[in-house]
Amino acid sequence: MIRQKITVINKxxxxxxxxxxxxxxxxxxxxxxxxxxxxxxxxAKSIMSLMLLAASKDTNLIxxxxxxxxxxxxxxxxxxxxxxxxxGE
Numbered sequence: 001m002i003r004q005k006i007t008v009i010n011k012x013x014x015x016x017x018x019x020x021x022x023x024x025x026x027x028x029x030x031x032x033x034x035x036x037x038x039x040x041x042x043x044a045k046s047i048m049s050l051m052l053l054a055a056s057k058d059t060n061l062i063x064x065x066x067x068x069x070x071x072x073x074x075x076x077x078x079x080x081x082x083x084x085x086x087x088g089e
Contacts, residue, residue, distance in 0.1 A: 002065040002074050010084040013056035016047075018085040023047045025076050031067025033077070038062070044077075 008014055014022070026033040026044040034041035035050070041064060042049035055061060065074045080086075 002063075002070050004063050004065075004074060004078070005060050006063055006078060006081050008055050008057055008059045008061065009081065010087055011057055011089055012087070013059065014050060014053060014061075016051065018087070019047050019050035021080060021085050022050055022077065025080055026073060029067075029069040029073035029076070031065055031070045031073050033073055034064045034066075035061050 010018065012018070023045050033044040035044045036042050036053060037055065037059060041062060042053065044050060044063070053059075053061070063074070063077065065071075
């Protein structure tokens with residue numbers, strides 16, 4: 001299992017489009033991906049669960065990756081956040 005904190009750096013936070021990209025990315029991998037601000041964590045493959053986090057800019061999210069492709073999923077999601085979800089800022 002990999003546990004990592006990732007900070008939301010894009011100015012709009014984890015809004016609908018970003019949540020969709022995150023859920024889609026998490027869904028590509030054969031592992032569980034859970035996230036949240038605190039325990040209990042929610043399923044990062046669920047757009048609705050992500051939206052309910054209401055994570056704004058500068059929110060620190062805890063991510064847990066568990067399964068055969070956990071490292072690939074961790075790398076892909078870390079890159080997605082670092083790239084501002086492809087939104088430029």
